[in-house]
Amino acid sequence: MMQIGQLAKKLGVKTDTLRFYEKNGLLAPSTRSDSGYRYYSGADHQRALFILRCKKVGFSLADIKDLLSIRIDKSSHCCEDVKSRTTAKRLDVEMRIAELELFRNSLVELEKACCGGEESAEYCSILDALEEKGVTDVN
Amino acid sequence: MMQIGQLAKKLGVKTDTLRFYEKNGLLAPSTRSDSGYRYYSGADHQRALFILRCKKVGFSLADIKDLLSIRIDKSSHCCEDVKSRTTAKRLDVEMRIAELELFRNSLVELEKACCGGEESAEYCSILDALEEKGVTDVN
């Protein structure tokens, strides 16, 4: 059994984060001392690691809450339940990547067109491009 | 001259958005009627389009505020001022893409390992991977 500060240190997070996870139903200490101090067990520690690993692969806390409920009752769920969530998240990530790639491509185009020198911005190609409908069409 | 609703419609945004831009110093109508109604000129419209095009290539409103100040006083700025901001934004976008690609790669690995079938999640490879230190190492 360890106190919140010890667990936080092991995990490399702040105690605030652990309390935040508790408030949001992700991780509660298995015991409290008479004075209210939180005490975390080895299983709590494992659960915390599970949470952090989920975060590491891109799941949101809402997703993780969902995964945790599968984790504590595996026999009521099947592989598909888990895999479908993983796939959904991957698709979500891929969509965000695609959006960012559009940004990147546009920015690269803008960079290419501009001399980037000490010349006055009076005739800057980037500003011009942002002024007209073109690569950056809005309507 | 047009009212806020007309400009919003032309731009495909809400009137709220235009008021928000005004409050944040991005776009103010050049006139107000006696009763306080906002009236936007053609130049205001152009400025709004500039803003939306900047958004479209990935600039934040803070970035745009900065670009607008260059735009209204081009002679005091040079191409490099504009290009450096564009490059900084591209690098920023590329960093975000790199992070998301790590997520995607991890998720793809997880998906590969899991059968995704009707089997009980008792021995689900995804759950197992999230339980152990591995691809998803946290410490």
Next chain:
DNA sequence: CTTGACCTTGGATTAAACTCTAAGGTTTAT
């Protein structure tokens, strides 16, 4: 018995870019 390191709570704050609400004023058309 006091110091310092720990812990408790509730509530406020952060960033970004809106979006919504309430309560009311203005314009245009009939």
Next chain:
DNA sequence: ATAAACCTTAGAGTTTAATCCAAGGTCAAG
């Protein structure tokens, strides 16, 4: 003259994942 469609304001709410703060309680060491 009244209804519909517009406009005004201030201020609160949304999302995500914490992070910070104030005021105070607890615990081990010396």
